[in-house]
Amino acid sequence: MNEHILPVPLEKAYRLLNHGPTVLVSSSHAGVDNVMAAAWACALDFAPPRLTVVLDNSTRTRALVEGSGSFVIQLPTVRQLRLTHEVGSRSLDAEPDKLARAGVVLMRMEGVAAPLVQDCSAWLACRLLPEPHNQQAYDLFIGEVTAAWADARVFRDGHWHFETADPSWRSIHHIAGGNFYAIGEALRAAD
Amino acid sequence: MNEHILPVPLEKAYRLLNHGPTVLVSSSHAGVDNVMAAAWACALDFAPPRLTVVLDNSTRTRALVEGSGSFVIQLPTVRQLRLTHEVGSRSLDAEPDKLARAGVVLMRMEGVAAPLVQDCSAWLACRLLPEPHNQQAYDLFIGEVTAAWADARVFRDGHWHFETADPSWRSIHHIAGGNFYAIGEALRAAD
Numbered sequence: 138m139n140e141h142i143l144p145v146p147l148e149k150a151y152r153l154l155n156h157g158p159t160v161l162v163s164s165s166h167a168g169v170d171n172v173m174a175a176a177w178a179c180a181l182d183f184a185p186p187r188l189t190v191v192l193d194n195s196t197r198t199r200a201l202v203e204g205s206g207s208f209v210i211q212l213p214t215v216r217q218l219r220l221t222h223e224v225g226s227r228s229l230d231a232e233p234d235k236l237a238r239a240g241v242v243l244m245r246m247e248g249v250a251a252p253l254v255q256d257c258s259a260w261l262a263c264r265l266l267p268e269p270h271n272q273q274a275y276d277l278f279i280g281e282v283t284a285a286w287a288d289a290r291v292f293r294d295g296h297w298h299f300e301t302a303d304p305s306w307r308s309i310h311h312i313a314g315g316n317f318y319a320i321g322e323a324l325r326a327a328d
Numbered sequence: 329m330n331e332h333i334l335p336v337p338l339e340k341a342y343r344l345l346n347h348g349p350t351v352l353v354s355s356s357h358a359g360v361d362n363v364m365a366a367a368w369a370c371a372l373d374f375a376p377p378r379l380t381v382v383l384d385n386s387t388r389t390r391a392l393v394e395g396s397g398s399f400v401i402q403l404p405t406v407r408q409l410r411l412t413h414e415v416g417s418r419s420l421d422a423e424p425d426k427l428a429r430a431g432v433v434l435m436r437m438e439g440v441a442a443p444l445v446q447d448c449s450a451w452l453a454c455r456l457l458p459e460p461h462n463q464q465a466y467d468l469f470i471g472e473v474t475a476a477w478a479d480a481r482v483f484r485d486g487h488w489h490f491e492t493a494d495p496s497w498r499s500i501h502h503i504a505g506g507n508f509y510a511i512g513e514a515l516r517a518a519d
Binding site: 152155156158177179182187191218221271275296312313315317319323324325326 | 466506
C-alpha cells in the first residue's frame with residue numbers, strides 16, 4: 138500500500154472499467170493465490186456496481202473463484218505489459234512459481250480475501266454472484282463490486298487523467314498474441 | 329457498401345471487440361430501425377464467436393432485439409464521436425427522427441435483418457441466444473456472431489492497423505458523460 142491509493146466511491150466504480158481495458162483477475166482459496174489476465178471483463182451495472190468476467194474452465198483462477206466466492210479485478214498499466222502477458226499465458230498448475238517469474242508483487246487489503254497486484258492503476262474487489270448456468274454454459278462469471286481503489290496519480294475525483302499522467306500509467310488493451318494497444322487521446326463529445 | 333468493406337473470418341471476429349471499444353447496437357423489427365450506443369459490450373467466446381451486451385430495459389433497442397432475435401454490433405470511429413454520443417443519449421420514443429438528427433446513415437447487408445451504420449470500422453451481425461433470466465435480472469444479452477465485416481483501411485488480414493491508418497479511424501472508448509478516449513499506441517509484449 139502506498140499513500141497514492143485512495144478509495145473510489147462505489148457509484149463511480151464502473152468508470153474504472155468503462156473504456157474496456159484488459160484486466161488482471163486475482164483470487165485466493167485454501168492458501169493458494171493466483172493472478173490471470175482477462176481481456177473479457179466488462180461493467181454490468183452502476184448501482185450496485187456489477188461486472189462480468191469470462192474465466193475459462195481450464196484456469197486455476199476459476200477454481201479459486203468458485204471456491205472462495207470472491208476475486209479482485211485490477212487494471213495493469215503500460216509498465217506491466219510483460220507481467221500481464223506472462224500471467225495470461227502461463228499456468229499455475231504447470232509452473233508453481235508463475236507469479237514470481239512474472240514479477241507479480243501482491244498486497245493485501247483489509248476485508249478482502251483475494252490479494253491485490255501492486256502497481257496497477259485501479260482495483261475492484263468483487264463478491265461472486267453465483268449463476269451456475271452462466272458459469273457452466275458460457276464460462277461467464279458475475280461479480281458485485283464491494284470496494285474499489287485507484288492510484289490518484291492517474292484516477293482521482295471520479296475521473297481518469299491519462300492525458301496528464303505519466304504515459305506509463307496508460308491502460309492496456311489486448312488484441313491477440315501479445316499485441317496490445319495503450320489507451321490514447323482524450324476526446325469530448327459536445328452536449 | 330463500398331469496396332473497402334471485407335468479410336472477417338468468424339474465428340478472427342473476437343479481435344474486433346477485444347480492446348474494449350464503445351459500440352453501436354443496431355436493430356430492426358416490424359419496420360422500425362434503431363441505433364444506440366453501448367460501452368458495455370464484450371467478447372464471450374472464440375468459436376463460435378459470441379458476445380455480451382447490456383441493453384437497459386428503458387431502451388427501444390431492447391424491444392427490437394427481443395422482437396427480432398437479432399442485432400448488429402459495430403465500432404464507431406473518432407469521426408463518429410458526436411453521432412455516438414447522440415444515439416446514446418437520445419431516445420427514439422421521444423424523438424422519432426433521432427437517427428437523422430444524429431447523422432446516422434444506414435445500409436443493408438444481405439441476410440441480415442438489422443441495418444448497419446455506415447462509416448464504422450467493423451460490424452458483427454448477431455443472432456440472439458435467448459437467456460430470459462440474464463435478460464430480466466441483469467439486462468444482459470448474449471449474441472452469437474453469424475457474420476462480420478471490417479473496413480480494410482483499418483482492419484485487414486485479421487489485424488487492426490490503428491498505428492498506420494488515418495487517426496480518424498481510431499476506436500472510441502466512453503468513460504462517462506461524453507468523455508471518451510481514442511485507442512492509442514501499439515505495444516508488443518515479447519514472448
